[in-house]
Amino acid sequence: MAENNKKIAITVKNLHITYRGLKKTSIRASWKKLGSKVELFHALKGVSFEVEEGKILGIIGKNGSGKSTMLRAIAGIFSPDKGKIDLHGNTISLLSIGVGFNKKLTGKENIYLSGMLLGFSEEEVAEKEKEIIDFADIGDFIYKPVKTYSSGMYSKLAFAITAILETDIILIDEVLSVGDAKFKEKSYNKMKELISDEHRTVIIVSHSLDTIKELCDEVLWLNDGEVIMIGSPDEVLPKYEEFMK
Numbered sequence: 001m002a003e004n005n006k007k008i009a010i011t012v013k014n015l016h017i018t019y020r021g022l023k024k025t026s027i028r029a030s031w032k033k034l035g036s037k038v039e040l041f042h043a044l045k046g047v048s049f050e051v052e053e054g055k056i057l058g059i060i061g062k063n064g065s066g067k068s069t070m071l072r073a074i075a076g077i078f079s080p081d082k083g084k085i086d087l088h089g090n091t092i093s094l095l096s097i098g099v100g101f102n103k104k105l106t107g108k109e110n111i112y113l114s115g116m117l118l119g120f121s122e123e124e125v126a127e128k129e130k131e132i133i134d135f136a137d138i139g140d141f142i143y144k145p146v147k148t149y150s151s152g153m154y155s156k157l158a159f160a161i162t163a164i165l166e167t168d169i170i171l172i173d174e175v176l177s178v179g180d181a182k183f184k185e186k187s188y189n190k191m192k193e194l195i196s197d198e199h200r201t202v203i204i205v206s207h208s209l210d211t212i213k214e215l216c217d218e219v220l221w222l223n224d225g226e227v228i229m230i231g232s233p234d235e236v237l238p239k240y241e242e243f244m245k
Helices: 027-032 067-074 107-117 122-136 139-143 151-164 181-195 209-215 233-244
Strands: 008-020 040-052 056-060 082-086 092-096 169-173 201-205 218-223 226-231
Touching: 008 067, 008 201, 040 067, 040 082, 040 201, 040 218, 040 226, 056 067, 056 209, 056 233, 067 092, 067 169, 067 201, 092 151, 107 122, 107 139, 107 151, 122 151, 151 181, 181 201, 181 209, 201 209, 209 233, 218 233, 226 233
Parallel strands: 056 201, 056 218, 092 169, 169 201
Antiparallel strands: 008 040, 008 082, 218 226
């Protein structure tokens, strides 16, 4: 937890999120099972933590541990079943593949849609449009529907929008590992530039422990929806690596 003289950017308290289980089955079989007991999956089980303003928190854990669910809850996409998330008045953006674009619209149209959803005016987005397009570097695809994009192009545009339209809090879900080698280096350098701002708060979900170690001030280790440990990378990562052997 933060010291009293530190400004808190994100507070998560006793967070619970539960999914209704969906099994792969036929429609006919599903109708036959109507009225039967629904299987529940507890994605997050009483998670609590705080992030100081200007800090970079890494979230690690095996697949299915609740990392992406946590980011989507903080971003306001998922509603908690129980608990509280307080952003203390900060603006926030989520950078994640498959989230945030209308796939029927062009890349350029999605720049404006995404910007306005983040709370920017049309004029503010227009001022940054060329910079976003240049950074994304996807050529004429910027004028084509997003549904025609490869995952690499999608991630390039998503990263460019989030990086250029700077919010107080940036949530990053694995996208630093997507794209060609040149873009990976460019996005990595841009991210280091963004997080050098002492007032910007960042949460990174990544399976790359090298990325977490280099960029993050603190690491939150989730396992099966619960907090195992939170502390410095030097404290948490060796124990996590031992656990994953």
